Amino acid sequence: MQRVGRILADDFYRFCLAQNATREVDRPFCRHDFQHMLDVARISYILLVESNQLADFIRRYRLKNRQAAREVVYAAGLLHDMGRWQQYDHGEDHALAGARLARPVLERAGFAPQEITVIVRAIAAHRRGEPEGGLLGRFLCRADDLARPCAFCAARSDCYKVEHMETAREVLIY
Template sequence: MKRVELLLKDPLYMEHIEKNVNLEEDEKYCKHDLRHMIDVARITYILILEHHDLEYFIQEAKLSGKLAAKEVIYAAGLLHDIAKWKQYQTAQDHASIGAEIAHEILPRAFFNDNEVEVIARAIYEHRNISRDMSFLGERLYRADNLSRICFLCEDRHRCLKYQNKEIGHDMLAY
């Protein structure tokens, strides 16, 4: 996955990850660091494989094949919370800013225009489930929720995501 390697080495990508880490230094749970990004990328890919949806995704997203699909899935996971630091500072939605950042970073890793649009849309959609979501956006949303074991977290009573039931016991059964 050479393009994913290029993404991980991109100076702007690394800068955004570092900003997330620095602003969450005192947080005990739910960090938006590289580990979380990799977890979400892997879970997204697993969800697609387990439900035998890889071929469907390739067709639906008009991708060139399995390797391109895997790289697109991983890129979406690795970028989905890239702008979380910006949300902390300005209260702007990190998903919409992250989609903009994806448009800047992904071409440098040789993702084509179609792939960039598929990834950016999924990043933009990953916060809230809706009927009009793209296939990858919905899987990214589920993977992001599955990446956290919130019902075991001692701080769940203070967590808006948990209180809004974006994450719940039912997510473990997915």
Template sequence: MLHAMTRVNKLLDHKDYSLYMERINHLEKERIFCKHGFEHGLGVARIAYSYLLEKGEVSLGKEVIYAAALLHDIGRWVEYQTGEDHAEVSARLALPLLKECGFSPEDTQAIVVGIKEHRRHHDDDLSLLGEALAIADDWARDCRYCSAQNQCYKFSPAMKQIVY
């Protein structure tokens, strides 16, 4: 039997999540680099989940991993407008959504910490979810075939080494 992921579905249907995705899509309409809409979040969710399964880490649960990945960039639109770090904004915006969608305080804490850490790729003190999100955020980018490679600050020779 498939797991319904009820809380994640509530999250995806939440009016504020939809509003944040619309704002991001509008502000990234002309962007030549990677975009940060639903498809990116879903890619990060799938990769983070697979990564943790391969490590034998099942303590977080699929819904927690997917919720964190789908929410990790929801503050991008604020960063575009004010310059505030989108990881911090995303964590702040995620809090009421997680509560309204039925995530426990423990799950919410793990998700918020993971979201805040998703940009700290090389830190040794990342949470398990933060590590998975940071890795998946990179792996979800199609840098190998991107036409904007030469202009992108994210692209490096190491990105070519990612095995899909």
């Protein structure tokens, strides 16, 4: 997971997480912090492995091996909301902002061009899991919801999303 380590150490990635944090200090709802990104990364990988599509994922995106696939999935999860602060600042869709901001971080971390394409498309599609996001985009989208423990949330009565959330209807742990 050397390349993932480089993402975590990337100054611009850390800058974006800090920007998210300053805009969410008073937010009563879910935050877009490092813990959320890590939860989404882990759950996305669990979903991919449990779906029995890991071999297909490696083949389809010409990845070197299982370890490379794991790094691609973790990179997507760890970066998916890094553009949230741009949405707070000027209304840009945070999935599209994230896709744009993630690219240089991925390049610096040493991901190959075809891996960057897969990750960036998945991030751009993570809000609704649109088909352009591919398999990774779909898993990222589902993991994004599964990562939110709505059944235990103090803000659930005011949340516009709660009735659509799987974790509000059932107590699910990943």
